[in-house]
Amino acid sequence: MQTSKRMDSCIELIKTMLGDTNNELTSEQRNKLKTGIHDLKRLQKATKLTHTEVFAVVSRVAEAALEVLNTVKSA
Secondary structure, rough: HHHHHHHHHHHHHHHHHOOOOOOOOOHHHHHHHHHHHHHHHHHHHHOOOHHHHHHHHHHHHHHHHHHHHHHHHOO
C-alpha cells in the first residue's frame, strides 16, 4: 500500500513537470518523461519484480528528470 502511494506521488510529480508551462521541454525530454510514467505504472501493477528491473526503470526516470531540471536551471 505504501509503495503504491509513493509510486502515485512520483507519477504525479512527473506529470507536473510535463504540464509546467515554464519548462521549455524538447520533444525528446517529453517522450522520456512520458515513457517514465508508463514504466512506473507498469512497475506498480507488477507482482514479481527483480531488483534489476526496478533499478533500470528508476534509473531511466531519474536521468530524464535530471536532464529536465538541468535544462530549466541553465535557462
